[in-house]
Amino acid sequence: MRRRRFGTNRGPFLFYTAPVHFLDCVLAEWALVRPRLLRTRFGAWLGLLGAALVWLGSRGTDPLAIALHAGALGAVIGAAFSAGTDADRAALAITLTHPTTPLAVACGRWLAAVTAASGLTIACLLALGWDTGAALAGIAAAAAVAGCALAAVLAIGNGAAILLFGCMTLAGLAPPEEWVGLTRPGVLRLAAASALELGPALWRYRDIATGDMGALLHAAAWAALGVLLASGVAMRRAK
Amino acid sequence: MTAYALTLSHVSHAFRRPWTGRGSHALEGLSLALLPGEIAGLVGPPGAGKTTLLRIAAGLLAPDNGETWVCGIPVRAAAARRLVGYAPETPVFPPALTVREALGYYARLHVAGAARRALVHDAIELAGLAPVAGVRAAALARADVLRLALAQATLGGRRVLLLDETLSGLDPVARRDLCTRLGHLAAIGIAILLAARDVTALERLAGRVMVLSGGRIVRAGSLAALLAERVLEVVLDAPPPEPPPGFRVTATGLEAPLAGRTPEAALALCRAHRLAVRASRVRVKSLEEIVLDVHDAAR
Numbered sequence: 001m002r003r004r005r006f007g008t009n010r011g012p013f014l015f016y017t018a019p020v021h022f023l024d025c026v027l028a029e030w031a032l033v034r035p036r037l038l039r040t041r042f043g044a045w046l047g048l049l050g051a052a053l054v055w056l057g058s059r060g061t062d063p064l065a066i067a068l069h070a071g072a073l074g075a076v077i078g079a080a081f082s083a084g085t086d087a088d089r090a091a092l093a094i095t096l097t098h099p100t101t102p103l104a105v106a107c108g109r110w111l112a113a114v115t116a117a118s119g120l121t122i123a124c125l126l127a128l129g130w131d132t133g134a135a136l137a138g139i140a141a142a143a144a145v146a147g148c149a150l151a152a153v154l155a156i157g158n159g160a161a162i163l164l165f166g167c168m169t170l171a172g173l174a175p176p177e178e179w180v181g182l183t184r185p186g187v188l189r190l191a192a193a194s195a196l197e198l199g200p201a202l203w204r205y206r207d208i209a210t211g212d213m214g215a216l217l218h219a220a221a222w223a224a225l226g227v228l229l230a231s232g233v234a235m236r237r238a239k
Numbered sequence: 240m241t242a243y244a245l246t247l248s249h250v251s252h253a254f255r256r257p258w259t260g261r262g263s264h265a266l267e268g269l270s271l272a273l274l275p276g277e278i279a280g281l282v283g284p285p286g287a288g289k290t291t292l293l294r295i296a297a298g299l300l301a302p303d304n305g306e307t308w309v310c311g312i313p314v315r316a317a318a319a320r321r322l323v324g325y326a327p328e329t330p331v332f333p334p335a336l337t338v339r340e341a342l343g344y345y346a347r348l349h350v351a352g353a354a355r356r357a358l359v360h361d362a363i364e365l366a367g368l369a370p371v372a373g374v375r376a377a378a379l380a381r382a383d384v385l386r387l388a389l390a391q392a393t394l395g396g397r398r399v400l401l402l403d404e405t406l407s408g409l410d411p412v413a414r415r416d417l418c419t420r421l422g423h424l425a426a427i428g429i430a431i432l433l434a435a436r437d438v439t440a441l442e443r444l445a446g447r448v449m450v451l452s453g454g455r456i457v458r459a460g461s462l463a464a465l466l467a468e469r470v471l472e473v474v475l476d477a478p479p480p481e482p483p484p485g486f487r488v489t490a491t492g493l494e495a496p497l498a499g500r501t502p503e504a505a506l507a508l509c510r511a512h513r514l515a516v517r518a519s520r521v522r523v524k525s526l527e528e529i530v531l532d533v534h535d536a537a538r
Contacts, residue, residue, distance in 0.1 A: 020351075024347060024348070024351050025347075025348055027347070028344055028347035028348055031344070031347075032333060032335075032336070032344065035335045035336055035340060036335050039335045039375070040334075040335050085334070087331055087332075087333070087334045087377070088333060088334075090331035091331045091332055091333050093299075093327060093331070094325075094327065094330060094331070094332065094345075094388075094391060095345070095348075096299070097297055097298075097299065097320070097323075097324070097325045097392075098320065098345050098348040098349065098391075098394070098395075099317060099320045099321050099348055099349060099395075100348045
């Protein structure tokens with residue numbers, strides 16, 4: 001029996017090439033985080049946010065809250081600078097004429113936002129005193145919020161990032177019971193309570209630091225849902 | 240059997256409003272085929288369906304009816320994406336990236352490893368982007384943005400290029416340079432379908448021209464056949480009060496297509512109307528005039 005030599009024109013295995021090509025496409029998107037960090041205001045905003053959080057931490061704010069805010073707010077900024085600018089959204093049209101998929105594009109940009117936010121979380125905790133539980137909670141919050149923010153900025157633009165940033169900063173750490181008590185019963189209160197209950201929320205991800213699997217699954221579900229939604233939006237934008 | 244690089248068969252598409260379902264036809268039963276190495280031009284008034292046709296051919300838009308193949312592969316298949324390159328009318332690139340980085344990013348979607356560098360190098364050379372390779376996409380001049388659009392469209396050994404207004408709005412020197420580069424691409428067997436508002440570029444480049452109007456090809460043929468029609472220009476001492484039948488008034492006098500008549504017969508008609516002819520000449524009808532004729536006929 002003749003052996004087939006490497007380099008002959010036999011096509012590679014589909015189950016090998018498809019995932020590897022997908023990962024290549026994800027990495028191509030992820031690799032854009034470095035020029036964006038260095039050449040746009042992305043790096044400056046992250047630095048500013050980190051400095052503010054470290055300052056708050058040094059004034060006695062709970063390091064877990066600092067980690068969660070670093071992760072969530074860093075992820076919103078990451079999503080805004082990875083996919084939210086008008087030019088980046090318009091550039092998707094050309095990207096998707098190449099052999100990539102909207103899912104790979106969304107995964108890569110989500111990964112870029114999570115990388116930046118996780119870096120910020122770790123840097124803040126290193127400056128304030130290392131806490132593994134807080135770091136895990138911060139990274140999980142970054143993953144969940146990055147998914148949600150990516151879908152929102154791809155669909156609406158950076159206005160959505162500003163809104164999400166405000167929500168995370170103000171309403172992030174308090175559980176829904178505290179917020180809904182401020183308004184009268186009605187549709188608005190129901191909608192606000194549902195959004196706070198179901199959406200990515202820092203009060204929920206606090207428990208990841210103490211090993212709550214439900215909170216971790218909630219974060220993972222938001223990360224996956226966000227990436228899927230973002231890929232759907234990217235596909236629509238290319239048309 | 241002829242192996243076409245690009246085939247569109249009875250393609251129709253309408254843009255519909257989401258709720259009412261009403262819409263306008265962008266393309267109606269359009270068919271065309273492009274051979275490898277052929278440069279074909281698409282001309283027509285705005286809204287004729289040029290961009291829609293290119294987007295369907297690129298696989299970005301699914302037609303309501305009809306089929307599109309690239310080198311025999313249905314265009315919606317992932318394998319076809321490796322064969323067809325598309326440069327949109329207003330290309331936008333990630334603004335933080337330099338030209339080299341942007342091409343590296345797109346090349347990474349085609350190949351991995353060291354082959355990527357060769358791909359980027361070739362694309363830069365091919366599009367003449369070497370002087371601006373280190374410049375950020377956001378700072379590029381219009382001509383260089385179009386070159387970058389061409390470069391990314393050629394990445395990865397594409398067999399079909401779909402260029403939407405890539406030659407429009409350029410200065411003559413940049414246009415001539417891009418025309419030369421497109422000619423080189425066609426010479427190595429790449430089929431090029433080029434939509435152009437500025438038809439003068441096509442007169443130098445395209446071997447075949449299709450005139451679109453209302454989503455249909457209303458005139459098509461080789462450039463030589465389309466430009467075979469002759470026009471008589473007549474310079475008069477004074478503008479005529481009323482042009483003779485078949486003539487139209489111009490800035491210097493009159494002109495008329497010589498469809499089936501001799502210049503002498505046309506000039507005799509002018510004299511019969513007592514017009515003082517100072518000079519006359521016969522020229523070929525320009526592509527722009529053909530497009531305008533089609534546009535006027537459609538109104």
